[in-house]
Structure formats: C-alpha cells, structure tokens
Amino acid sequence: KKTQWTHISPITKPKISKSIMCVLDVETITFNGIQIPICVSFAYPDSNSNNKAFIVLIDYELLLKDQEKALENMWFKVYKKIHEKLPNQNLTIFTHNLGSFDGYFVLPSLVKFSTYVNQVTFLIDQHNKFIQLNYEYLINENNKEKIISWTFKDSLRMFPISLKDLCKVFNTNIQKLGIYKLEWNNIQIFQNKELLKEFKKYSKFDSLALLEALEKVRSLYIGECFTDICKAVSTSSLSLMIYRTKFQKIDIPILNKTLDQIIRKSYMGGSSDVYVLYGKNLYYYDVNSLYPAAMKNPMPLNFLGEYEPGLLDWSEIFGFVECIITTPKNIKYPLLMYKQNGTTIHPIGRFRGLYFSEELKEAMIHGYKIDIIKIYQYSKADLFSEYVDFYYNKKKNSEGSLKYLSKLQLNTLYGIFGRKQDQLESIIDLKEKRDYYLSHYPVFNIIDISEDKCIYLFSPNLDWSILNKLEIELERDYTQSQGLSFPIKSNVAIASAITAYARTIMMKYKTIPDLELFYTDTDSIICNKPLPLEMIGNELGQMKDELKGSIISEGFFFGIKQYALVINGELKTVFSGLPKNSLTMEDIQKLMNDET
Numbered sequence: 001k002k003t004q005w006t007h008i009s010p011i012t013k014p015k016i017s018k019s020i021m022c023v024l025d026v027e028t029i030t031f032n033g034i035q036i037p038i039c040v041s042f043a044y045p046d047s048n049s050n051n052k053a054f055i056v057l058i059d060y061e062l063l064l065k066d067q068e069k070a071l072e073n074m075w076f077k078v079y080k081k082i083h084e085k086l087p088n089q090n091l092t093i094f095t096h097n098l099g100s101f102d103g104y105f106v107l108p109s110l111v112k113f114s115t116y117v118n119q120v121t122f123l124i125d126q127h128n129k130f131i132q133l134n135y136e137y138l139i140n141e142n143n144k145e146k147i148i149s150w151t152f153k154d155s156l157r158m159f160p161i162s163l164k165d166l167c168k169v170f171n172t173n174i175q176k177l178g179i180y181k182l183e184w185n186n187i188q189i190f191q192n193k194e195l196l197k198e199f200k201k202y203s204k205f206d207s208l209a210l211l212e213a214l215e216k217v218r219s220l221y222i223g224e225c226f227t228d229i230c231k232a233v234s235t236s237s238l239s240l241m242i243y244r245t246k247f248q249k250i251d252i253p254i255l256n257k258t259l260d261q262i263i264r265k266s267y268m269g270g271s272s273d274v275y276v277l278y279g280k281n282l283y284y285y286d287v288n289s290l291y292p293a294a295m296k297n298p299m300p301l302n303f304l305g306e307y308e309p310g311l312l313d314w315s316e317i318f319g320f321v322e323c324i325i326t327t328p329k330n331i332k333y334p335l336l337m338y339k340q341n342g343t344t345i346h347p348i349g350r351f352r353g354l355y356f357s358e359e360l361k362e363a364m365i366h367g368y369k370i371d372i373i374k375i376y377q378y379s380k381a382d383l384f385s386e387y388v389d390f391y392y393n394k395k396k397n398s399e400g401s402l403k404y405l406s407k408l409q410l411n412t413l414y415g416i417f418g419r420k421q422d423q424l425e426s427i428i429d430l431k432e433k434r435d436y437y438l439s440h441y442p443v444f445n446i447i448d449i450s451e452d453k454c455i456y457l458f459s460p461n462l463d464w465s466i467l468n469k470l471e472i473e474l475e476r477d478y479t480q481s482q483g484l485s486f487p488i489k490s491n492v493a494i495a496s497a498i499t500a501y502a503r504t505i506m507m508k509y510k511t512i513p514d515l516e517l518f519y520t521d522t523d524s525i526i527c528n529k530p531l532p533l534e535m536i537g538n539e540l541g542q543m544k545d546e547l548k549g550s551i552i553s554e555g556f557f558f559g560i561k562q563y564a565l566v567i568n569g570e571l572k573t574v575f576s577g578l579p580k581n582s583l584t585m586e587d588i589q590k591l592m593n594d595e596t
Contacts, residue, residue, distance in 0.1 A: 103130030270522025328367030418495030
C-alpha cells in the first residue's frame, strides 16, 4: 500500500502581512492576594506612521467596591479605544510574555468583550502557555461582508530576552524607562499622585519601546529574506519560514503518524554527565555552534522501507536502527544515551533501543557491539549547509542586532522538526458543563479564565484500546482528528539525526587518551588538562577556551546543571531552578558534606 505523504515545501511566493503591527502591555498589582491588571498601554502607528500610545487606568473607586466590574470596564475602554484609533483594521498585537502572563488577562477580557461564541480563538501548548489569541468581527464593506482580525502574539516567544535587553540589542530611541519599582505593586499607588504619574509613564514607554524594537527587527527580516515576523509565532517557526523562503531547494516529507511514533523513540537531547565530584586546576571548553555544525551533515530525507538484519551491511545503512547494544568492558565514559522513565542516562552493560545509524557507527569505533533487530532505511540529502554557512558567517562578522539575530536563527531551526504531531484542541465554555466534557471528550486539561467560564483542552494522544475496553464513547472520533489535511510541519527523523550528530561530535572529546573528564554538558567539557591545539579554533564545530586562558582553581560537580566553579578567586554557581551565582561557598560546602 502506497504511503500518503505531505511535505514541507519551499515558499516560492512569500507574502508580507497586511495587518498593522501594534503592542499591548499589561501592568498589575497585588490586590486581595492575587495579581490583577490595573493599567493597559497600547502602542500603534498613526496614519503618518508615527508611533503613538495611549493608556487606560482602572477606576480606583469602583475597584474598591466591585473588582469584576472595574476590570470589565477597563478592558472595555481599551478595546473601544483600539477600535477608535484603528477602525476596522487587521491588527497583529504583540505582548512581551503573552504565553505565561498577559494572555491570562487578555483572553477572558476578549471573551467578555465579544458578542458571539466563536469570536475568540486561541492556540495553547501543553504547558498551558498561550501561543496566539485571535479576535474576529464582521463588517460590511461595499455591500460585502469582511472579517476583521486582531491577532495577539508573544514577542518573548520569538525573541527570548527581556524587554530591556531587546531594546538594547536594537538600539531603540525610546529606551525602557528605568527599572520597575516595587512600590508600584500596591493599591496605595493610587494615593500617591507622583508615584502614579511615574507608573503611567513607565507603562506607556514600555509599549512604545517594544513597538520600536519590533519595527526594526521586522524591517531587517523583510529586507534580508522577505520574511515577516507578523506571520510567525515563535523563534523556530520564524527560522523555518526563513529557511523555506531563502534556502530550501527540495521538499521535505512530513512523517505519517505511525512512522513518527516509531522514529520519535530515537529522539534524545544533548549528552550531559558528571564523572567526578571535585577537582582542582581544570580547563573549560565549549563547542562553536554545536547544533549548526551537526546540521551540515547528510540528513535523512525519504523513507525507503524496513529491512531485516543481514540485508544491508553497515556501509549501506543510513537511517534508524532498532538494536541490542553491548558496551565495551571497563569503558571509562559511556557514550550512548538511553531513555528511562522520562530521563536519559548513559548506561553500561546491554540494552535495547532505536538509534540513528551514524551515531551507532561512531560508537562501534570505540568498542560498542551492535546487534541489529530492524533497520528503517532512508535516503540522504544535504538540507542545511547553505543556511548554516550564511548565518554563521554573519554571526562572525557582525555586531549588535545582526549578531544576535544570526545566533538566534542558527540555534532554533532544528528544534521545529521535532515538534509532536499531536495538537491540542480547545474550547471556552461554562464551568458547570465540566462533567459533560469529562465524559464526552478526551480532556487533557481545564484552565479557569473567569468566575463562570474555563478552557477545556482536548488531546487525541490517548490509549484508545483502554477507552474501547471501558466502552467509553466520545463526542466524535478523535483518532481521525490528526489527519493529513492540516499536518504539523515537522519531521522527527531530521531532529533526531541532528541531535545524534551533535552527540557524535562530542564523542571525539570524550575519547581522548589520558584526558580525565569531570563534567560534560551538551556542548562543553570540563577536564584536567588542555585540549590538543588542533581541536581549538574559531571555526564551526571546533572547541573554544571558555575561560580565555584562565583555569578553574576548584570545581564542585553535583549533577546535571548543578555545579560550582572558582575562577580567578570568584565563585560561579549553576544550579537548575535557581538564579545563576546565587549560592555561596558555605552552601557548596554543605552540599559537599551531604547537608541540606
């Protein structure tokens, strides 16, 4: 039976969004124990393309009497003013943290402002972060109905740095006004006219600064590669648009769901490990653009079929191999990773898994024994070399915003190919219908957005055999909801190959004779002596001396992303979940002594 394929194809006729780019910023205070919005600023270009902004402040007197009414009135004024300033215009409205902050205020306010059920739609990820919100309304133009759309997007999801740093990178004329004052996060701000004046000015400048920065970056992307940030939803989706518009030459298949689920078993991240708890006089090296270097290798393109062991020799195999692996006896630093209970380990002994063939070939050089069970054979193609070379040279030879954007594009393209095929569906409805949805839909999560309404999230990623045994009948057949009509533009075979190539690059640094490793991360190593000079340089995939001639006088290594380094007498700490450099030497000594 011929497999149905869809493809990620080159964009031959790129389009620039005709919507007007604007910015919305929400400022909150703590009131009755929770954060509530009290000020909304909105920046927009006027008819002469001059940036303007307005702010709407909550009614303080009404807030003390009726919080819900005060919030509703404030948002109504915001949306009414937008209609007045930009009547019947399609808008792309950025906020700098729609996903985890602004979206939770904007969505319920839009739902209340709308007049019919499907006027507000949204995309949300599995971590409850909003990707995009849409508000639509109808107008009559020349006796024809026309849909006007406001699309809310997250600039932080696209450019993952603070607003202050974003303004600095793009050298905006309207710099962010100072720093946020803690006194502003209090209802008493309304009793202090001077403080309130500062707060309003800060809020207005926030939105103007973000709009100016985004206008500069939009202009850069349109001018260089005819790609519009108003059409993207994240850094990786922007990178894919650029790749498809300027660099892609051949169609890339989108895997069908069955093959996606098989190959996804091979998809693992960077190789990180801890070998020694404590060391002195250590060296720290970091790979120049590890993942971009990996992307220059041949990529799996077309699936050619399944092969049993013995039908292909290793020189012919290219793709993914299900196998039983035996590690060499007395191996000092295990090289291959293994998924176990949601985490990855570097095991010794025998284990079974699915791996990219080129990673297995490298492991075999270092003594690993591979017993093949099944081969998923692919053709190969050079897909990304031109893209990588373009942005790596730009990164090396530029400063400021161009350097920042080049680095961003280098490091984010590969990730989009690993996106899961299962997409969440959602609906906004009354809380009182909770039992109905739980018994008729594959509910993944429920998120409150107001006193009487919530978001119901549905996921088709269920074990349907269990549902059948329990004789549970859903409202519709969700097994078909992930058909090929609107496929997710991903190909996990490519993402898996890139991460495997990256781990293969790191293997040569883990197998240097007489080199003692203390800690390795995805693209770095900490070791007991300098690397050979031929391994160090400024080219793609070479190592660079992270400390520029200095050494680590003392190193403490407790786990992955958990270490402390003394460099030139100064303590540097990295502990997952804590701010960098937030621990003291006293804390480190307690950890060394197994204390809390």
